Amino acid sequence: MRLDFYPYSDSFEELIRVSRQAEEKDFRIVWSAELFRNPFVGLSAIAHSTTTIGVGSGIAWAFTRSPLSLALTALDLDELSGGRFILGLGSGVRRLNTDWHDVSFDGPIGRMRDTVEIIRRVIESSHTGDLIRYEGSRRSINMRGYERPFSPTRPTIPIYLASVGPQMTRLTGEIADGWIGHELGSPDYMRDFILPNLKAGLKAGGRHRDSLDIVPSGICVIHPDHHTAMRQTAGVVAFYASVKTYTDFFAYHGFEAEALQIQERFRAGDIAGMIDATPDEMVDTVTLSGTLERVLEKLAAYEGMVDAVKLAGPTHLIGIDVTHQAQESILRELGGNNAS
Helix, strand or coil: CEEEECCCCCCHHHHHHHHHHHHHCCCCEEEECCCCCCHHHHHHHHHHHCCCCEEEECCEECCCCCHHHHHHHHHHHHHHHCCCEEEEEECCCHHHHHHHCCCCCCCHHHHHHHHHHHHHHHHHHCCCCCCEEEECCCCEEEECCCCCCCCCCCCCCCEEEECCCHHHHHHHHHHCCEEECCCCCCHHHHHHHHHHHHHHHHHHCCCCHHHCEEECEEECCECCCHHHHHHHHHHHHHHHHCCHHHHHHHHHCCCHHHHHHHHHHHHCCCHHHHHHCCCHHHHHHHCCCECHHHHHHHHHCCCCCCCEEEEECCCCCCCHHHHHHHHHHHHHHHCCCCCC
16 A cells, blocks of 8 residues: 655745655655645646656646636646646535635536546547537537647546545546545545445446545644644644534544534634544544554555555644644655555
8 A cells, every 4th residue: 555645835845845755755646735725836846846756636626617727737737747647626615616716516416527527538639629529417518629739648647536425425436537535534434434435436337446546535643642643633623523514424433522512612713622622532533643653553454445545744723833743754754655
């Protein structure tokens, strides 16, 4: 099982430095996510500054750009990276799409299916001059007389989808080249909820397990003192527990009461209280943090179920110095594919 890496950076200079370090440490893919930056700009810098490590958007929002724009971006980044690019897409939530970007979120499953299909058709045919036409339930394209004046680096570019709910997870198994997990999770949740839905999707698409790269994610702080590692990660867990959408996830792991208490303190504006209401046991269960021995134990529990694990330091409700320390500990302690 390989390890992937999501770097945090205050600057593009740091992003390049850390990505090069991840490449030297034999991490498989370095991912860039969308929120405070455009993920593709950072990936351009990484692709230009590295030679062997995979580069992927993990994730870019799928509905806030046209499928044509996403396809052309993927083609450019694949060329810039020498065929190392992965287009990772996620739907985002309704409010992000409608209120932030003024785009429709109706029928997200059909919208994602259409988006992936159009991207693939553009990548396949944009350099041939052939008519590109597709009428989907939510998105369409009718492109005549367009011919990109250079051939793609590869005939196809991998498309990964991020999902939490069962429908999008099944769609991922049916049509995508890979699945990217939420940054909170556990081997038990993977076994009981994610894998059955991915397998159902694979069956619906007439596909085999080896056609899908399965990549759960994990927040990771490695510290000699287990309690310290838990408290440095508690802010991320509290941040997600404050959102009602995730209550069922925490209930599955036996922490519904804690999640509801965190939501109550969130409504009261008590950030410190949210973190205090997040016990070590809860953090230990849904993250990959702990002593090095504990982290390796957690990673080993994924063996046989997944293809890689994407690691990241904590970035919510925590000091930036802790984020940097966690990132450096991941690179130092888990480089060289120590998880295997």
